[in-house]
Amino acid sequence: MIEQINLNYEKVVLVGIINQQQTEEKTKEYLDELEFLTYTAGGEVLKRFTQKLDVPNPKTFIGTGKMEEVQQYVEENEVGTVIFDDELTPAQQKNIEHILKVKILDRTGLILDIFAQRAQTSYSRTQVELAQYEYLLPRLTGLWTHLERQRGGIGMRGPGETEIETDRRIVRDRIALLKKKLSAIDKQMATQRSNRGALVRVALIGYTNVGKSTLMNVISKSDVFAENKLFATLDTTVRKVVIENLPFLLSDTVGFIRKLPTQLIESFKSTLDEVREADLLLHVVDISHPNFEDHIHSVNQILAEIESTNKPTIMVFNKIDAYTHEVIAEDDLATQRTAKHFTLEDWKNTWMQKMGRDVLFISALNKENLEEFRKVVYEKVKEIHITRFPYNNFLYDIDEISS
DSSP, X not given: OOOOOOOOOEEEEEEEEEOSSSOHXXXXXXXXXXXXXXXXXXXXXXXXXXXEOSSOBTTTBSOHHHHHHHHHHHHHHTOXXXXXXXXXXXXXXXXHHHHHOSEEEEHHHHHHHHHHHHOOSHHHHHHHHHHHHHHHGGGGGGGGGGGTTOOOSTTOOSSOOOHHHHHHHHHHHHHHHHHHHHHHHHHHHHHHHHTTOXXXXXXEEEBTTSSHHHHHXXXXXXXXXXXXXXXXXXXXXXXXXXXXXXXXXXXXOOOBOTTOOHHHHHHTHHHHHHHHTOSEEEEEEXXXXXXXXHHHHHHHHHHHHTTOTTSOEEEEEEOGGGOXXXXXXXXXXXXXXXXXXXXXXXXHTTGGGGGGGGEEEOBTTTTBXXXXXXXXXXHHHHHHHHHHOOSOOSSSOHHHHHO
16 A cells, blocks of 8 residues: 655756647646645755647657756756656656656656545545556556566567566556455445435535635534645545534535546546535635636536536635735726736626626635525525425424524
8 A cells, every 4th residue: 555655845847838729828827736736745846947849749748959958957956856747658758767867757647646645544545556556557668677678589489478567467456456446445435425314415626725625624613634735635524514404414525636637537436426426516716816717617627527517516716815916007008907907896797697696705714704605505405405305304493493
């Protein structure tokens, strides 16, 4: 199993490319996120390198000139790790390692590393281990460069297998074993979910580091681990919450991220089952983040992948206390007004207005606007509760108490 280890800050360099699909602004934004991921994993970013390329170099991802520039910087500053913003092919990773002679990671490898650090339960560790092995399998050749001359031929015929083939077989066997183990736990968890009785299930979903766990702590008065780092939550936490006379189940799920590795979506299927089986989704958004609309799009994409887009959803715009906007001076007639100049009131009058009561603006940390949050969630859960469980399953009748 994966062991938890405390990391000292490593010196890291980031590399990204600018192309037609990814503008300079977008690349900067992705690298900002990659830097936060690096910090979460225990790294300190010294420098970023970007290059304009229509198509990544099939051999080394970036061009030879830029690679020499990176190599020079790595050698001069004793950098231990270079992280690329996109997923590298096994061949690219091997070639870059050969040139730079340091540890090479891509976005997927970095996310897997963070998940390995954050996994608390045996179940989530098994999920991460499976994802890591599936990521490792095609990259085994790079780890066995000392066997490059074992190509067969004279003296190499006959029975037996090379070390790398033995390793591949061991990894494949391990993958099969982990899948079997996960399948058994999935059945167990499905039974657990079915035994939760006549209660409406509500799931907190959203991009990573938007404040889902903080909100969970405020509503359920529990003590779920929350931290200003990416993927602070990896294990799903389920709490029974009571608003007025209505009990329901609230689950805090793993945060989503752009370019989420497919291995992770596969491995974390049952964690996402909490979302799939929920009756109501609370989509938490960090409105203070300049690219929160992109985050909403990313979450919706993953919801589409797990076939959960048609569920009743309340949009919860969190961190209103941290929201800031740019101001255009009165005498400035040249600057065009864009989304970054919008106040919160302006945002409320955009597409958000069409969602009516299903949009909330709160601050979970400062407990702002939580009364309205409770009221809206209560009404929505009550509506589902009455439909799902027509016999009165409320804790007590409010009308009787008021009379």
